[in-house]
Amino acid sequence: MRTLRMTNKPLASSIPQGSICSPASSGEDRAVERVPSADMKLRLHFVVDPIGWLCISAVFGIWLYNSFFVPKLVLLPHYHEGHIPWAIVFCYYIASALCFAALFRASTADPGRLPQDPHIPHSEREHWELCNKCNLMRPKRSHHCSRCGHCVRRMDHHCPWINNCVGEDNHWLFLQLCFYAQVLSLFTLVLDFCQYYYFQPLTQLDQEKFTTRHELALLRGSALMGVVMFGGMTSLFYTQMTGILSDTTTIEKMSQFSNEILNSKKKWQRALAEVCGTRWKLLWLLPLRMRQPLQSGHQHYRSHV
Numbered sequence: 001m002r003t004l005r006m007t008n009k010p011l012a013s014s015i016p017q018g019s020i021c022s023p024a025s026s027g028e029d030r031a032v033e034r035v036p037s038a039d040m041k042l043r044l045h046f047v048v049d050p051i052g053w054l055c056i057s058a059v060f061g062i063w064l065y066n067s068f069f070v071p072k073l074v075l076l077p078h079y080h081e082g083h084i085p086w087a088i089v090f091c092y093y094i095a096s097a098l099c100f101a102a103l104f105r106a107s108t109a110d111p112g113r114l115p116q117d118p119h120i121p122h123s124e125r126e127h128w129e130l131c132n133k134c135n136l137m138r139p140k141r142s143h144h145c146s147r148c149g150h151c152v153r154r155m156d157h158h159c160p161w162i163n164n165c166v167g168e169d170n171h172w173l174f175l176q177l178c179f180y181a182q183v184l185s186l187f188t189l190v191l192d193f194c195q196y197y198y199f200q201p202l203t204q205l206d207q208e209k210f211t212t213r214h215e216l217a218l219l220r221g222s223a224l225m226g227v228v229m230f231g232g233m234t235s236l237f238y239t240q241m242t243g244i245l246s247d248t249t250t251i252e253k254m255s256q257f258s259n260e261i262l263n264s265k266k267k268w269q270r271a272l273a274e275v276c277g278t279r280w281k282l283l284w285l286l287p288l289r290m291r292q293p294l295q296s297g298h299q300h301y302r303s304h305v
């Protein structure tokens with residue numbers, strides 16, 4: 001597998017000399033392009049993995065299905081008939097847009113890839129180590145992802161459903177995706193339920209219009225997706241939150257050194273602020289922004305990742 005990064009500059013002009021696949025990163029796992037500096041804010045990160053493409057296509061298909069059919073079958077007809085206010089329609093589209101934005105950004109954001117030649121402060125050298133797979137220096141809580149083919153800072157796990165690693169720089173986006181997917185699937189389930197049991201009597205006067213407009217099979221499909229997504233996302237969101245609040249990644253939880261974990265003394269505000277890169281709580285919910293890492297007063301370094 002390999003990753004491809006796209007920047008806001010033309011590809012040819014943005015690749016510095018000698019940046020493509022140095023011997024240290026050669027082999028089947030390699031970066032096609034290296035982003036030269038941190039001043040380039042807009043950059044896309046694609047993992048070349050057909051299985052990942054399949055998974056993220058399924059997620060996108062579920063989002064598209066519900067974002068198209070729920071307004072078409074439920075929201076808009078009842079809005080035009082005056083059964084629901086415009087605010088419900090507006091909120092559904094907002095939830096749908098935020099869910100898509102979080103999915104797009106989580107899957108295309110750099111999860112925290114280490115540079116080829118990192119600057120390591122002298123005082124932190126004891127907290128860095130050499131990766132024996134890509135021969136690059138990395139902080140101790142980093143992990144080498146075999147699907148992406150590189151090391152990721154504070155890697156949580158590789159998620160095929162977003163076709164990307166979840167690491168230090170996009171963990172907040174993954175958390176947002178779990179949250180907005182929960183909101184959207186719950187919203188969908190409530191609307192499907194209302195359609196069956198509340199709106200249906202309202203349209204019985206016009207049965208022919210009802211049967212052509214309300215495709216029951218489509219609604220059942222939507223309800224099934226809503227149940228699966230809401231159950232899965234709620235479980236995942238809970239797992240992610242407990243990991244963040246205990247300052248423990250999924251990889252660390254699964255490791256044999258699990259006795260060392262669950263000892264974080266951070267407050268929940270501090271833990272979430274560090275993940276989201278800001279203390280402004282409203283910004284925690286906004287996917288369309290750039291994350292700047294907070295200056296942490298203390299770091300936990302573990303030798304087993």
Ligand SMILES: [Zn+2]
Pocket residue numbers: 131132133134135136143144145150151
């Ligand atoms: Zn590595």
Ligand SMILES: [Zn+2]
Pocket residue numbers: 145146147148149157158159164165166
């Ligand atoms: Zn990965």
